[in-house]
Amino acid sequence: MTSESLHPAPAPARRTVVAAVGAAGLAVALSACGADDNASDTVGSDNGAAGNAGGTELAKTSDIPEGGGKVFSGQGVVVTQPTAGTFKAFSSKCTHMGCAVKGIANGVINCPCHHSEFSATDGSVKKGPATSALAARTITVAGDSIMLA
Structure with a gap:
Protein backbone atom coordinates (compact mmCIF):
# COMPACT_ATOMS: atom_id res chain seq x y z
CA MET A 1 0.00 0.00 0.00
CA SER A 40 -34.31 38.28 -34.52
CA ASP A 41 -32.01 39.78 -37.18
CA THR A 42 -33.80 37.87 -39.96
CA VAL A 43 -36.04 40.28 -41.82
CA GLY A 44 -38.93 39.76 -44.19
CA SER A 45 -41.86 37.46 -44.67
CA ASP A 46 -42.26 35.02 -47.50
CA ASN A 47 -45.68 33.57 -48.11
CA GLY A 48 -44.48 31.57 -51.12
CA ALA A 49 -45.97 28.24 -52.03
CA ALA A 50 -44.14 24.94 -52.30
CA GLY A 51 -40.57 25.04 -53.55
CA ASN A 52 -38.74 26.21 -50.44
CA ALA A 53 -38.95 23.44 -47.88
CA GLY A 54 -35.81 24.50 -45.98
CA GLY A 55 -35.86 25.70 -42.40
CA THR A 56 -37.49 24.62 -39.17
CA GLU A 57 -41.15 23.59 -39.25
CA LEU A 58 -43.07 25.71 -36.75
CA ALA A 59 -46.62 24.59 -37.32
CA LYS A 60 -49.27 23.46 -39.73
CA THR A 61 -51.35 26.17 -41.35
CA SER A 62 -54.41 24.81 -39.52
CA ASP A 63 -52.67 25.57 -36.17
CA ILE A 64 -52.79 29.34 -36.81
CA PRO A 65 -56.32 30.79 -36.41
CA GLU A 66 -57.56 33.35 -38.91
CA GLY A 67 -57.42 36.82 -37.31
CA GLY A 68 -55.16 35.41 -34.60
CA GLY A 69 -51.85 33.66 -34.28
CA LYS A 70 -49.54 31.63 -32.13
CA VAL A 71 -46.36 32.47 -30.18
CA PHE A 72 -43.41 30.07 -30.50
CA SER A 73 -41.36 31.13 -27.50
CA GLY A 74 -38.54 28.64 -28.12
CA GLN A 75 -37.91 30.18 -31.53
CA GLY A 76 -38.67 33.76 -30.45
CA VAL A 77 -41.30 34.20 -33.14
CA VAL A 78 -45.02 34.90 -33.40
CA VAL A 79 -46.91 33.70 -36.49
CA THR A 80 -50.20 35.32 -37.47
CA GLN A 81 -52.89 34.76 -40.10
CA PRO A 82 -54.40 38.23 -40.54
CA THR A 83 -56.60 37.06 -43.45
CA ALA A 84 -57.42 33.59 -44.71
CA GLY A 85 -54.33 31.98 -46.25
CA THR A 86 -51.96 34.88 -45.46
CA PHE A 87 -49.31 34.12 -42.85
CA LYS A 88 -46.94 36.64 -41.29
CA ALA A 89 -44.14 36.27 -38.74
CA PHE A 90 -42.54 38.68 -36.30
CA SER A 91 -40.15 38.64 -33.39
CA SER A 92 -42.03 37.75 -30.21
CA LYS A 93 -39.91 40.26 -28.25
CA CYS A 94 -41.80 43.46 -27.42
CA THR A 95 -39.92 46.55 -28.56
CA HIS A 96 -40.76 48.44 -25.37
CA MET A 97 -38.99 46.47 -22.61
CA GLY A 98 -38.24 43.12 -24.26
CA CYS A 99 -41.06 41.09 -22.72
CA ALA A 100 -42.44 38.18 -24.73
CA VAL A 101 -45.76 38.89 -26.42
CA LYS A 102 -48.44 36.41 -25.40
CA GLY A 103 -51.85 36.69 -26.96
CA ILE A 104 -53.07 37.33 -30.49
CA ALA A 105 -56.74 38.13 -31.05
CA ASN A 106 -58.82 40.23 -33.43
CA GLY A 107 -55.78 41.17 -35.51
CA VAL A 108 -53.77 42.40 -32.51
CA ILE A 109 -50.62 40.96 -30.89
CA ASN A 110 -50.61 41.78 -27.17
CA CYS A 111 -47.74 42.26 -24.73
CA PRO A 112 -48.78 41.44 -21.17
CA CYS A 113 -46.07 43.48 -19.42
CA HIS A 114 -47.09 47.04 -20.26
CA HIS A 115 -50.03 46.38 -22.59
CA SER A 116 -48.45 47.40 -25.89
CA GLU A 117 -50.39 46.23 -28.93
CA PHE A 118 -49.07 45.41 -32.40
CA SER A 119 -50.73 44.80 -35.75
CA ALA A 120 -50.95 41.11 -36.70
CA THR A 121 -50.70 42.23 -40.34
CA ASP A 122 -47.43 44.17 -40.31
CA GLY A 123 -46.16 44.27 -36.69
CA SER A 124 -46.68 48.02 -36.38
CA VAL A 125 -47.54 49.61 -33.04
CA LYS A 126 -51.28 49.99 -32.51
CA LYS A 127 -51.01 51.09 -28.86
CA GLY A 128 -47.98 52.07 -26.74
CA PRO A 129 -45.92 52.40 -24.68
CA ALA A 130 -43.92 50.60 -27.45
CA THR A 131 -42.87 53.04 -30.16
CA SER A 132 -41.41 50.72 -32.80
CA ALA A 133 -42.80 47.76 -34.71
CA LEU A 134 -42.03 44.11 -34.05
CA ALA A 135 -39.22 42.95 -36.33
CA ALA A 136 -40.42 40.87 -39.28
CA ARG A 137 -39.21 37.26 -39.49
CA THR A 138 -38.89 35.13 -42.60
CA ILE A 139 -41.24 32.19 -42.99
CA THR A 140 -42.28 30.04 -45.92
CA VAL A 141 -45.48 28.14 -46.41
CA ALA A 142 -45.11 24.86 -48.29
CA GLY A 143 -48.32 22.90 -48.56
CA ASP A 144 -49.74 22.91 -45.03
CA SER A 145 -46.37 23.48 -43.30
CA ILE A 146 -45.14 26.81 -41.97
CA MET A 147 -41.34 26.90 -41.93
CA LEU A 148 -39.05 29.37 -40.15
CA ALA A 149 -36.15 30.24 -42.43
Missing part, protein backbone atom coordinates in the same frame (compact mmCIF):
# COMPACT_ATOMS: atom_id res chain seq x y z
CA THR A 2 1.36 3.40 -0.91
CA SER A 3 1.03 6.59 1.07
CA GLU A 4 -1.12 8.05 -1.75
CA SER A 5 -3.86 5.46 -1.21
CA LEU A 6 -3.92 6.24 2.52
CA HIS A 7 -4.25 10.00 1.99
CA PRO A 8 -6.79 10.89 -0.71
CA ALA A 9 -6.49 14.23 -2.48
CA PRO A 10 -8.29 17.04 -0.64
CA ALA A 11 -11.75 17.97 -1.95
CA PRO A 12 -11.97 21.33 -3.71
CA ALA A 13 -12.95 24.23 -1.50
CA ARG A 14 -16.62 25.19 -1.46
CA ARG A 15 -15.77 28.59 -2.90
CA THR A 16 -14.06 26.93 -5.89
CA VAL A 17 -17.09 24.72 -6.58
CA VAL A 18 -19.55 27.64 -6.31
CA ALA A 19 -17.41 29.80 -8.61
CA ALA A 20 -17.17 27.03 -11.22
CA VAL A 21 -20.93 26.42 -11.20
CA GLY A 22 -21.61 30.15 -11.46
CA ALA A 23 -19.22 30.54 -14.39
CA ALA A 24 -20.85 27.64 -16.22
CA GLY A 25 -24.32 29.11 -15.66
CA LEU A 26 -23.20 32.52 -16.90
CA ALA A 27 -21.72 30.98 -20.04
CA VAL A 28 -25.00 29.19 -20.80
CA ALA A 29 -27.03 32.36 -20.20
CA LEU A 30 -24.80 34.47 -22.42
CA SER A 31 -24.84 31.97 -25.26
CA ALA A 32 -28.65 31.77 -25.06
CA CYS A 33 -28.92 35.55 -25.23
CA GLY A 34 -26.61 35.66 -28.21
CA ALA A 35 -28.61 33.03 -30.07
CA ASP A 36 -31.88 34.90 -29.51
CA ASP A 37 -30.41 38.21 -30.68
CA ASN A 38 -29.10 36.66 -33.89
CA ALA A 39 -32.42 34.97 -34.62
Whole structure:
Protein backbone atom coordinates (compact mmCIF):
# COMPACT_ATOMS: atom_id res chain seq x y z
CA MET A 1 0.00 0.00 0.00
CA THR A 2 1.36 3.40 -0.91
CA SER A 3 1.03 6.59 1.07
CA GLU A 4 -1.12 8.05 -1.75
CA SER A 5 -3.86 5.46 -1.21
CA LEU A 6 -3.92 6.24 2.52
CA HIS A 7 -4.25 10.00 1.99
CA PRO A 8 -6.79 10.89 -0.71
CA ALA A 9 -6.49 14.23 -2.48
CA PRO A 10 -8.29 17.04 -0.64
CA ALA A 11 -11.75 17.97 -1.95
CA PRO A 12 -11.97 21.33 -3.71
CA ALA A 13 -12.95 24.23 -1.50
CA ARG A 14 -16.62 25.19 -1.46
CA ARG A 15 -15.77 28.59 -2.90
CA THR A 16 -14.06 26.93 -5.89
CA VAL A 17 -17.09 24.72 -6.58
CA VAL A 18 -19.55 27.64 -6.31
CA ALA A 19 -17.41 29.80 -8.61
CA ALA A 20 -17.17 27.03 -11.22
CA VAL A 21 -20.93 26.42 -11.20
CA GLY A 22 -21.61 30.15 -11.46
CA ALA A 23 -19.22 30.54 -14.39
CA ALA A 24 -20.85 27.64 -16.22
CA GLY A 25 -24.32 29.11 -15.66
CA LEU A 26 -23.20 32.52 -16.90
CA ALA A 27 -21.72 30.98 -20.04
CA VAL A 28 -25.00 29.19 -20.80
CA ALA A 29 -27.03 32.36 -20.20
CA LEU A 30 -24.80 34.47 -22.42
CA SER A 31 -24.84 31.97 -25.26
CA ALA A 32 -28.65 31.77 -25.06
CA CYS A 33 -28.92 35.55 -25.23
CA GLY A 34 -26.61 35.66 -28.21
CA ALA A 35 -28.61 33.03 -30.07
CA ASP A 36 -31.88 34.90 -29.51
CA ASP A 37 -30.41 38.21 -30.68
CA ASN A 38 -29.10 36.66 -33.89
CA ALA A 39 -32.42 34.97 -34.62
CA SER A 40 -34.31 38.28 -34.52
CA ASP A 41 -32.01 39.78 -37.18
CA THR A 42 -33.80 37.87 -39.96
CA VAL A 43 -36.04 40.28 -41.82
CA GLY A 44 -38.93 39.76 -44.19
CA SER A 45 -41.86 37.46 -44.67
CA ASP A 46 -42.26 35.02 -47.50
CA ASN A 47 -45.68 33.57 -48.11
CA GLY A 48 -44.48 31.57 -51.12
CA ALA A 49 -45.97 28.24 -52.03
CA ALA A 50 -44.14 24.94 -52.30
CA GLY A 51 -40.57 25.04 -53.55
CA ASN A 52 -38.74 26.21 -50.44
CA ALA A 53 -38.95 23.44 -47.88
CA GLY A 54 -35.81 24.50 -45.98
CA GLY A 55 -35.86 25.70 -42.40
CA THR A 56 -37.49 24.62 -39.17
CA GLU A 57 -41.15 23.59 -39.25
CA LEU A 58 -43.07 25.71 -36.75
CA ALA A 59 -46.62 24.59 -37.32
CA LYS A 60 -49.27 23.46 -39.73
CA THR A 61 -51.35 26.17 -41.35
CA SER A 62 -54.41 24.81 -39.52
CA ASP A 63 -52.67 25.57 -36.17
CA ILE A 64 -52.79 29.34 -36.81
CA PRO A 65 -56.32 30.79 -36.41
CA GLU A 66 -57.56 33.35 -38.91
CA GLY A 67 -57.42 36.82 -37.31
CA GLY A 68 -55.16 35.41 -34.60
CA GLY A 69 -51.85 33.66 -34.28
CA LYS A 70 -49.54 31.63 -32.13
CA VAL A 71 -46.36 32.47 -30.18
CA PHE A 72 -43.41 30.07 -30.50
CA SER A 73 -41.36 31.13 -27.50
CA GLY A 74 -38.54 28.64 -28.12
CA GLN A 75 -37.91 30.18 -31.53
CA GLY A 76 -38.67 33.76 -30.45
CA VAL A 77 -41.30 34.20 -33.14
CA VAL A 78 -45.02 34.90 -33.40
CA VAL A 79 -46.91 33.70 -36.49
CA THR A 80 -50.20 35.32 -37.47
CA GLN A 81 -52.89 34.76 -40.10
CA PRO A 82 -54.40 38.23 -40.54
CA THR A 83 -56.60 37.06 -43.45
CA ALA A 84 -57.42 33.59 -44.71
CA GLY A 85 -54.33 31.98 -46.25
CA THR A 86 -51.96 34.88 -45.46
CA PHE A 87 -49.31 34.12 -42.85
CA LYS A 88 -46.94 36.64 -41.29
CA ALA A 89 -44.14 36.27 -38.74
CA PHE A 90 -42.54 38.68 -36.30
CA SER A 91 -40.15 38.64 -33.39
CA SER A 92 -42.03 37.75 -30.21
CA LYS A 93 -39.91 40.26 -28.25
CA CYS A 94 -41.80 43.46 -27.42
CA THR A 95 -39.92 46.55 -28.56
CA HIS A 96 -40.76 48.44 -25.37
CA MET A 97 -38.99 46.47 -22.61
CA GLY A 98 -38.24 43.12 -24.26
CA CYS A 99 -41.06 41.09 -22.72
CA ALA A 100 -42.44 38.18 -24.73
CA VAL A 101 -45.76 38.89 -26.42
CA LYS A 102 -48.44 36.41 -25.40
CA GLY A 103 -51.85 36.69 -26.96
CA ILE A 104 -53.07 37.33 -30.49
CA ALA A 105 -56.74 38.13 -31.05
CA ASN A 106 -58.82 40.23 -33.43
CA GLY A 107 -55.78 41.17 -35.51
CA VAL A 108 -53.77 42.40 -32.51
CA ILE A 109 -50.62 40.96 -30.89
CA ASN A 110 -50.61 41.78 -27.17
CA CYS A 111 -47.74 42.26 -24.73
CA PRO A 112 -48.78 41.44 -21.17
CA CYS A 113 -46.07 43.48 -19.42
CA HIS A 114 -47.09 47.04 -20.26
CA HIS A 115 -50.03 46.38 -22.59
CA SER A 116 -48.45 47.40 -25.89
CA GLU A 117 -50.39 46.23 -28.93
CA PHE A 118 -49.07 45.41 -32.40
CA SER A 119 -50.73 44.80 -35.75
CA ALA A 120 -50.95 41.11 -36.70
CA THR A 121 -50.70 42.23 -40.34
CA ASP A 122 -47.43 44.17 -40.31
CA GLY A 123 -46.16 44.27 -36.69
CA SER A 124 -46.68 48.02 -36.38
CA VAL A 125 -47.54 49.61 -33.04
CA LYS A 126 -51.28 49.99 -32.51
CA LYS A 127 -51.01 51.09 -28.86
CA GLY A 128 -47.98 52.07 -26.74
CA PRO A 129 -45.92 52.40 -24.68
CA ALA A 130 -43.92 50.60 -27.45
CA THR A 131 -42.87 53.04 -30.16
CA SER A 132 -41.41 50.72 -32.80
CA ALA A 133 -42.80 47.76 -34.71
CA LEU A 134 -42.03 44.11 -34.05
CA ALA A 135 -39.22 42.95 -36.33
CA ALA A 136 -40.42 40.87 -39.28
CA ARG A 137 -39.21 37.26 -39.49
CA THR A 138 -38.89 35.13 -42.60
CA ILE A 139 -41.24 32.19 -42.99
CA THR A 140 -42.28 30.04 -45.92
CA VAL A 141 -45.48 28.14 -46.41
CA ALA A 142 -45.11 24.86 -48.29
CA GLY A 143 -48.32 22.90 -48.56
CA ASP A 144 -49.74 22.91 -45.03
CA SER A 145 -46.37 23.48 -43.30
CA ILE A 146 -45.14 26.81 -41.97
CA MET A 147 -41.34 26.90 -41.93
CA LEU A 148 -39.05 29.37 -40.15
CA ALA A 149 -36.15 30.24 -42.43
